[in-house]
Amino acid sequence: MMYKRLATLLSATLFSFSVSAGVIFQDNFDSELPNGGSQTNYDDFLKWDVTLGTVDLIATPNDWNLTCAGGVGKCVDLDGSNKNAGTLQSIALTLDPGTYTLSFDISGNQRNSAADSVEVSLDGFLTETFLVSANDPWQTIVRDITLTSQTTSNLIFEHNGGDNIGILLDNVSLVPEPGTVALLGLGLFGLIGARKKFGG
Template identity: 35%
Template sequence: MKSKLLVAALVAATVTGSAHAAPFFSDDFQSNGVGFNIAPSGWTVSGGTVDIVGPGYFPGLCAPAGAEKCIDLDGSSSDAGVLSRVFSLTGGNTYTLSFDLAGNRRSAGTETGTVTFGTSVLGFSVPATQTAYANLSLLFTPGSSGNYSLSFANDGGDNMGAILDNVVITVESNGVPVPGTLGLLAAAVVAGIAARRRRN
């Protein structure tokens, strides 16, 4: 009887417990070739251009200095583009976007722009001389399931934008077990059944 109660408690705790964070998406841009006025794989650029910088293309811009590849949000066309990507999201789940920004290190002043994730909007302001990444984050909980856009828009058009890297999205399932949690649930049930059989 005790083993049945243990299994029931484990199931209840897993299914009705607090939200479970799980990886959803990440891109550090390392799989891309470097170049001016090109879009990283899986992303689109509208209204202008971005650069993928790294070895042979301003390698010192990625933070920390010497990091392999990153995105200059103001490409080499004197017209900063909007870097975007579309995701299929589940209504009611909370998605947390995090990303790293640094200055362009080639001018004075401040780089400003806007990050949009679904209906959530975050303005950024990064000193051009900032050499270390600042980690920023933005939450979005869609009201219904569907396709939603993530975009990074740098203001200005002097070919020297904020430096973007390490874009990560995690999801909190708000009580619905994520795949990893389902595996733990199955293991708990099997362990409970085994314990019961040993006692019988």
């Protein structure tokens, strides 16, 4: 009986740990402005600050015929509406040593304008510039980042230029590499085995 209660307690603890460890950061922008649609020069993000320039919140459908990833929900035009392209910076993320997978979706500006570029970084650890043509469809970019010590950083999307027509961004996530979660899963199976062994 005691083993059963202990195993149940440990299972619950491990489960909640694995859930929180599974996603460090995730945003599809669909929770912005729950009672509204698109908004130019939007600066009220739940998980981001606009630290330079402006960005537009885009809701599908909209007056500009822009389509967010998957054809539904909301996304961001990284070049807002005041001729000063935006820099979107996430809330601070505290990361333990390990390997993380950064994933995000970007699309061309969908408005037959010149190609745009955005510099993407996990501040201090990864910096990469993406050049995206107007008609480039939605694509998912995936990058692994390895940290050797605990660090606090931000995800930053810095759009270049400023003609109000920019790259669209959606579905940003940062998760530990699958091996970390798999190890936690093994621990859980081990506990189930222990419960059987002790007749729990």
